[in-house]
Amino acid sequence: MERVRLEFPETAIVHRQPLTVRVTDMNYGRHLGHDTLVSLLHEARIQALAALGLTEWDLGGYPSVVADLAIQYQSEARWPDALVVETAIPAPEGRAITVYHRVLHAEGGRPVATARLNVLLVDPATGRPEAVPEAVTTAIAGAGGA
Secondary structure, rough: OOOOOOOOHHHHHHEEEEOOOOOOHOOOOOOOHHHHHHHHHHHHHHHHHHHHOOOOOOOOOEEEEEEEEEEEEEEOOOOOOEEEEEEOOOOOEEEEEEEEEEEEEOOOOEEEEEEOOOOOOOOOOOOOEEEEOOOHHHHHHOOOOO
């Protein structure tokens, strides 16, 4: 199976979040565990949205759900590595907001992982996806993510 490389959209960076690998983040291989990386990405996404004046539980009146997630690993991170998570959000297309994360070692910038996820906004009454509201699109575009 051929591996397709995730392309990180440099021009759509909206936020950079410093994080540190904690000892509890380590797995049996003594490096950052997959489950913890997903949690670190969530923290970075929450911080990026907050920097845009948004929250994932109220994006233009709708809560959001992650529809899919792809992660590609480039190197290991271990305790007590300092990391930076760059978050990029291109202009939304259709009903999804695509969010990219690039996890880097703070010192030297060596990549740890690149991730892409699609976020859907849902109507709480029906559970059905809704169009991305203009206010959300405008907030993303105002941060350079257009």
